[in-house]
Amino acid sequence: MSESAEPQLYQSRIPIHPRSIKGKFRTFKTGVLVLAYAVFFLLPWLRWDRPVGANQAILFDIPERRFYLFDMVIHPQDMYWLAVLLIIAAWLLFFVTGLVGRAFCGYFCFQTLWTDLFMFVERWVQGDRPARMRLLKAPWNGEKTTKIGLTWLIWFLIAVWSGFTFTAYWVDAPTLFVEFFTLQAPTPAYITTGLLTLTTFVMAGLAREQVCIYMCPYSRFQTVMFDKETLLVSYDYPRGEAEKGRAHLGKGLKTQEERHAAGVGDCIDCGLCVQVCPTGIDIRKGLQIACISCGLCIDACDEIMAKQGWPKGLIRYASETEIETGKKPSLLKFRTIGYGVALTAAFIGLTYGVLSRTPVEFSVNQVRQPLFVSLADGRVQNSYELKIQNKTMNELDMALSVEGLDGVEIEYGGNVSQMKVPAEGHRNFLVRLKMPAQNATGQQPFRFVIHDKGGALGQFERTAMFNSPNR
Amino acid sequence: MSTNNTSKEVETTGHVWDGDLREYSNPLPSWWLWTFYGTIVFSLIYWVLYPTWPIGNDFTKGIKTIEVKDEQGKVIYDGHWNTRALLLDEMRNSPAALRQKEGIEMVKNASYEQILASPEMMSFARSMAKGLFGDYCAACHGTGGQGVLPYFPNLADDDWLWGGKVENIQKAITSGLKGNMPGFPTIQGQALDDLALYVLSLSGEKVDAAAAERGKKGYAMCMGCHGADGKGNAMLGAPNLTDKVWTVANVPGAGSIEGMKQEITNVIHKGIKREMPAFGHRLKDYEIKMLTVYVHEMGGGK
Numbered sequence: 001m002s003e004s005a006e007p008q009l010y011q012s013r014i015p016i017h018p019r020s021i022k023g024k025f026r027t028f029k030t031g032v033l034v035l036a037y038a039v040f041f042l043l044p045w046l047r048w049d050r051p052v053g054a055n056q057a058i059l060f061d062i063p064e065r066r067f068y069l070f071d072m073v074i075h076p077q078d079m080y081w082l083a084v085l086l087i088i089a090a091w092l093l094f095f096v097t098g099l100v101g102r103a104f105c106g107y108f109c110f111q112t113l114w115t116d117l118f119m120f121v122e123r124w125v126q127g128d129r130p131a132r133m134r135l136l137k138a139p140w141n142g143e144k145t146t147k148i149g150l151t152w153l154i155w156f157l158i159a160v161w162s163g164f165t166f167t168a169y170w171v172d173a174p175t176l177f178v179e180f181f182t183l184q185a186p187t188p189a190y191i192t193t194g195l196l197t198l199t200t201f202v203m204a205g206l207a208r209e210q211v212c213i214y215m216c217p218y219s220r221f222q223t224v225m226f227d228k229e230t231l232l233v234s235y236d237y238p239r240g241e242a243e244k245g246r247a248h249l250g251k252g253l254k255t256q257e258e259r260h261a262a263g264v265g266d267c268i269d270c271g272l273c274v275q276v277c278p279t280g281i282d283i284r285k286g287l288q289i290a291c292i293s294c295g296l297c298i299d300a301c302d303e304i305m306a307k308q309g310w311p312k313g314l315i316r317y318a319s320e321t322e323i324e325t326g327k328k329p330s331l332l333k334f335r336t337i338g339y340g341v342a343l344t345a346a347f348i349g350l351t352y353g354v355l356s357r358t359p360v361e362f363s364v365n366q367v368r369q370p371l372f373v374s375l376a377d378g379r380v381q382n383s384y385e386l387k388i389q390n391k392t393m394n395e396l397d398m399a400l401s402v403e404g405l406d407g408v409e410i411e412y413g414g415n416v417s418q419m420k421v422p423a424e425g426h427r428n429f430l431v432r433l434k435m436p437a438q439n440a441t442g443q444q445p446f447r448f449v450i451h452d453k454g455g456a457l458g459q460f461e462r463t464a465m466f467n468s469p470n471r
Numbered sequence: 472m473s474t475n476n477t478s479k480e481v482e483t484t485g486h487v488w489d490g491d492l493r494e495y496s497n498p499l500p501s502w503w504l505w506t507f508y509g510t511i512v513f514s515l516i517y518w519v520l521y522p523t524w525p526i527g528n529d530f531t532k533g534i535k536t537i538e539v540k541d542e543q544g545k546v547i548y549d550g551h552w553n554t555r556a557l558l559l560d561e562m563r564n565s566p567a568a569l570r571q572k573e574g575i576e577m578v579k580n581a582s583y584e585q586i587l588a589s590p591e592m593m594s595f596a597r598s599m600a601k602g603l604f605g606d607y608c609a610a611c612h613g614t615g616g617q618g619v620l621p622y623f624p625n626l627a628d629d630d631w632l633w634g635g636k637v638e639n640i641q642k643a644i645t646s647g648l649k650g651n652m653p654g655f656p657t658i659q660g661q662a663l664d665d666l667a668l669y670v671l672s673l674s675g676e677k678v679d680a681a682a683a684e685r686g687k688k689g690y691a692m693c694m695g696c697h698g699a700d701g702k703g704n705a706m707l708g709a710p711n712l713t714d715k716v717w718t719v720a721n722v723p724g725a726g727s728i729e730g731m732k733q734e735i736t737n738v739i740h741k742g743i744k745r746e747m748p749a750f751g752h753r754l755k756d757y758e759i760k761m762l763t764v765y766v767h768e769m770g771g772g773k
Contacts, residue, residue: 011498063566207502214500369615373628373770374723376714378675381628381770413597413768414587428594430768469723 013210015136016280018119019129019272023299032107033116041161044168051393052423060170066424072354073424075391077361084350091346093218095339097225099331100317101232105219106294111211114162114204115278118155125151129275155205156197163196209279213290223289229329233293234318235284240267246284256310266314270304273297273315283315360396361389361426364448364462371467379409380440380468382433386448388419389426396421397453402433404446405466409434419450433466440468521552539563542572574599579757583637586764593764600765603758607750608766616769621719621738622745627770630716634705635773641763647749650708654742655692662689667735671728673701673713678728719743 046057048070054061059068067074074081096103105112126132126147138144167189168176179185180193203211212219226232240246242260246267253259256266267284274282276297279290283297301315321329367383375381390396398419402408413430421427431448444466451459483493517523521533532551539548539560548556562568574595578586586592605614612618616626624632633639633648658666668678669686670693690701696709703711710718717723720734750759766772 008496008498010501010504012501210500210502214503367615369613370617370625370627373617373625374715375628375770376630376711376716378715383627383770411771414590414593414764415584416588416590416593420590427590428597429590430593430597432771 013207014280016209016278017129017132017136017275018278018280018296019275019300020123021272021276021296021299021303023296023302025295025299029107029116029294029296033113036108036113037117041165044165044173053393054172056172058169059172062170073391073393075361075389077389078353078357081350081353084346084353088343088346088350091339091343093222094225095336095343097222098227098230098335098339101226101230102219102222102291102293105212105222105292109218109292111203111216112278112292112294114158114200115208117158118204118208119278121154121158122151125154152205155201159197159200159204160193162200163193166196167192209290212279212292219289219292226287227333227335228320229331229333231317231319231331232287233283233291233295233298233315234320234323235267235273235286235315236313236318236323237284237286238323239265240284240314241265256308266305266310268304268308272300272304276300287320357391358460359390359392359457360450360452360460361387361391362448362450362460362462363387364464366464366467372469374469375434378437379434380437381435382466384431384433384448384464386419386429386431386450387426388421388429388450390421390423392423392457394423396423396457398450399453400429400431401449401451402446403449403461405433405435405444406439407436408439408466435466435468440466442470443467571599575757578761583760583764586760587637587767593768596761596764597768600758600761603754603762604765607754608762611747616766620717620721620724621743624718625716625770626766628716629771629773630711630714630718631705631773632703632708632710632718635767635771637763637767637772639705640766640772641759643747644754644759644762644766645749645751648708648745648747650743650745652696652709652738652743655739656741658689658692658739662686663736663739664732666690666693666739667732668728670701670712670735671722671731674715674722675713676722676728676731 043058044056047055048057048068049055050068050073053064053066053073054068056068057070059066061068065076093104122132126135135144135147164176164180170192171189176185176189180189207215242265243263245265246269247253247259247262247264248270249268253262253264259266273284274280274297276299277283278294278296279292281288281290283291295317298315298317302312305312305314319329321327363386365385365387367385371382373381386400388396388398398421400410400419402410411432411434413432416429419427419429445463446466447461447463449459449461451457482496484496486494518531519533520535522530523533524531535552536550537548537552537556537560538546539556541547541563548559550556574592578592578596581589581592586596604612604616608616611623612626613623618625618627629635631639632650633643665682665686666689667686669683669690672678672680672683696707697703697712698709701712703709710716715723717734720731720738722731722734725731725734754762
């Protein structure tokens with residue numbers, strides 16, 4: 001292009017004014033957006049009856065160390081589920097990206113969703129692309145101030161509500177609502193909401209594609225997961241350019257036959273695919289890092305092709321191989337199968353983990369200093385700390401027995417005679433075992449067994465060691 | 472589709488090396504630069520507000536201050552912001568500290584019977600007393616209360632020199648203890664051996680019955696404290712000689728009757744003097760209460 005004397009080190013953002021378009025990808029994107037927002041914005045308000053604990057369906061209660069997910073209450077011991085869930089998410093991303101490219105970026109990423117919403121607002125207030133470009137160039141007058149001001153106001157309100165909704169997942173939503181607007185909410189609630197408001201406003205309103213191009217690591221590493229068989233939003237280069245390149249619908253180039261005879265491709269260079277692109281790229285230049293594969297250029301081109309009466313799909317989901325050879329390669333490749341198997345295994349693992357969770361955590365710690373003591377009557381005593389965590393919503397009444405030790409007497413610390421554990425709580429019990437001297441030799445393994453007196457939960461056991469002086 | 476890109480010339484910085492080596496011009500977005508300037512401004516504000524720069528043995532304090540109040544609302548720190556003051560505040564006013572206060576109040580207002588009968592209070596008192604025991608008691612009695620023969624008694628067994636009731640234990644911690652058995656250097660030779668064997672026979676050791684019978688006469692001197700039946704006297708801290716627990720003579724570790732006898736004769740000959748300091752003036756009442764429960768539960772109080 002140019003051999004300018006002073007190369008630019010920094011570049012201001014070039015504003016992008018995407019034109020609105022209708023089509024199947026637009027419909028799909030809107031559908032995803034409505035569904036995702038319905039879930040995100042309404043879920044914190046859903047109530048859920050529980051015998052103890054919060055009555056919010058989804059609540060991440062950090063101070064009490066409980067995650068409430070409908071009928072499931074996740075305790076800190078179950079946090080490995082989160083790790084497995086993240087592994088599943090990562091593998092799902094690899095799996096999908098290897099098959100159909102950056103589907104996450106184009107349809108599901110929150111940056112894409114909020115940018116889309118903010119663009120709706122922009123178009124609703126300021127009009128479509130030409131009107132917005134005109135408004136940008138216009139001097140600051142009443143109309144411009146009003147329209148830009150109104151846009152920013154609506155953006156701000158959406159941003160505040162997004163931030164508030166996020167915060168509402170971590171505390172009781174109705175309480176927060178009242179406290180928040182009567183200025184009595186805890187400071188972290190304001191900080192969280194404030195930060196989310198700020199980032200939502202800046203990222204979705206002002207930075208937009210800059211986030212995808214310069215900030216987001218996923219855009220970079222998803223790109224390396226492509227191969228020649230991956231379905232990508234592609235411009236059919238051979239069809240669009242033919243031998244002599246693309247050309248406007250000029251004289252003698254109106255019909256497909258005329259154009260083919262002249263060696264000109266099917267692309268009429270209308271530029272609509274560029275105008276609708278939310279990241280402002282020209283898909284005809286091929287695969288590029290800024291493409292979030294949202295499919296809007298497909299909608300645009302299909303509309304033009306339909307108008308011309310030519311076959312659709314000049315821009316379409318196609319793999320590199322397909323564009324080059326015209327043959328559709330099989331999607332069932334080693335990578336797909338590999339990720340598919342790994343994904344299924346991780347999913348089964350998580351399901352098993354969730355289903356096999358015990359309602360009671362039971363642990364035994366021997367008091368190790370001293371390991372044993374001789375009692376006045378000659379018996380040998382070992383002491384143990386028994387910790388019982390009750391993950392159920394009801395109080396538990398447990399009975400303790402010892403299996404594998406002959407003639408041992410069980411004594412509870414204090415005057416405690418019942419092992420009652422409150423709902424969603426835990427208790428430590430000190431238990432002393434007294435063994436007649438003639439039975440006490442060396443180390444003897446045995447089992448502590450507790451069972452629910454109600455009988456509903458069955459029994460739980462832990463092995464422990466009884467230590468005696470070597471005599 | 473790299474082939475497509477060759478049609479357009481890529482912008483370069485205009486620098487050329489070795490005739491054909493060029494540098495692409497990929498300008499950074501300017502907001503990136505502004506963000507960098509933003510971090511500089513942030514650090515400047517930070518320097519003004521918070522402690523930052525070391526100057527010799529001192530440092531810049533910053534203009535942000537912090538005030539920490541104690542339970543009574545008295546200001547215990549008022550000065551420049553620092554994380555130690557935050558910790559001080561957290562130790563007193565954080566939710567965890569307030570919960571601890573609640574637990575202390577609960578224990579304060581409860582009787583020993585109530586504490587011992589409540590798993591909740593027991594858990595709390597024992598976990599807190601564990602630290603106290605480590606600070607004040609473990610130096611002599613060991614971290615688990617196992618003691619050291621013949622100096623410091625074992626608290627983890629069920630034998631109590633001064634009584635194993637909570638009142639006895641509380642009194643011992645509050646006022647301290649003085650244990651004193653005089654030596655009997657005048658008892659010597661056969662008489663000493665016989666007396667030692669008699670003492671061993673009290674706790675069921677298999678000794679020469681005739682010798683023990685002879686020693687019984689000499690035991691008259693011991694009855695004042697250890698009692699006619701050898702069961703001891705908790706008022707004086709005189710141990711029970713009829714049980715299997717030995718607090719001074721290392722009888723269980725002696726191995727043979729001869730060794731056991733030697734251990735006993737040593738004690739009779741030299742006597743024993745032990746003292747436990749008082750902690751009443753050093754510990755708060757509720758701390759003594761929790762320690763009492765903790766010690767009571769170590770091996771099983773009486």
